[in-house]
Amino acid sequence: AQTVTQSQPEMSVQEAETVTLSCTYDTSESDYYLFWYKQPPSRQMILVIRQEAYKQQNATENRFSVNFQKAAKSFSLKISDSQLGDAAMYFCAPSYGGSQGNLIFGKGTKLSVKP
Amino acid sequence: GAGVSQSPSNKVTEKGKDVELRCDPISGHTALYWYRQSLGQGLEFLIYFQGNSAPDKSGLPSDRFSAERTGGSVSTLTIQRTQQEDSAVYLCASSLGGSIVYEQYFGPGTRLTVT
Numbered sequence A: 001a002q003t004v005t006q007s008q009p010e011m012s013v014q015e016a017e018t019v020t021l022s023c024t025y026d027t028s029e030s031d032y033y034l035f036w037y038k039q040p041p042s043r044q045m046i047l048v049i050r051q052e053a054y055k056q057q058n059a060t061e062n063r064f065s066v067n068f069q070k071a072a073k074s075f076s077l078k079i080s081d082s083q084l085g086d087a088a089m090y091f092c093a094p095s096y097g098g099s100q101g102n103l104i105f106g107k108g109t110k111l112s113v114k115p
Numbered sequence B: 001g002a003g004v005s006q007s008p009s010n011k012v013t014e015k016g017k018d019v020e021l022r023c024d025p026i027s028g029h030t031a032l033y034w035y036r037q038s039l040g041q042g043l044e045f046l047i048y049f050q051g052n053s054a055p056d057k058s059g060l061p062s063d064r065f066s067a068e069r070t071g072g073s074v075s076t077l078t079i080q081r082t083q084q085e086d087s088a089v090y091l092c093a094s095s096l097g098g099s100i101v102y103e104q105y106f107g108p109g110t111r112l113t114v115t
Helices: none
Strands: A010-014 A019-021 A033-039 A046-052 A064-069 A074-079 A088-095 A109-114 B005-007 B010-013 B019-024 B031-038 B042-050 B053-056 B065-069 B075-079 B088-095 B110-114
Touching: A010 A019, A019 A109, A033 A064, A033 A074, A046 A064, A046 A074, A074 A088, B005 B088, B010 B019, B019 B088, B019 B110, B031 B075, B042 B065, B042 B075, B075 B088
Parallel strands: A010 A109, B010 B110
Antiparallel strands: A019 A074, A033 A046, A033 A088, A064 A074, A088 A109, B005 B019, B019 B075, B031 B042, B031 B088, B042 B053, B065 B075, B088 B110
16 A cells, blocks of 8 residues: 655644654655645645655745655655744645546644744 | 635535535646545545546445546536545545646535534
8 A cells, every 4th residue: 555654743833943844655656746735724725845756856945845855755844934824734645656646645744833 | 717616615414315516626627636534534535537537436435426527627526325424524626637747726625514
């Protein structure tokens, strides 16, 4: 089975500080995509960042960046200069299996941001 | 442009009744996905459409669940003879589809409560 593990059910960060959310996954595929999504209390799932497994360069999107370690099957998300609006559930979600592209979600990490 | 919309936003039904959940994807998105989010099971993939075709129905939890998509646009997820374990948030997502795995854009979800 293809599994996704987010080992931190809850995390807390001070406003303006940096936090890293961890994710490991298990697959025998060589070509795949990795995503981080956030889900605030409004329930709307929002894309944070995307990484193609064939790219060695880590993806960045403004204050959000990833540390992608393909051999270790690790895909962590770093949030810099944390803001109150970053408080949400964060889901790591690989996508395998060619063009079908369905996401396999981890159980999520609940991030709180303290003012 | 308009995002993914879902209706109804909330649905309360009695055990044994049938329900229909609707999803309007982003215009031009050929791929459409249904997921279920529940406290016990987390986020689960249900079904994927490319155009009007659903090549993979293996995620549907039982034969009480069915889905269709018409005109390459609107999709309906139908649950027959609802059970209490069907209570969950049903999320729909769409993407450009094709040979590349594009990011998915999610709707706000339908919260289904079976009493």
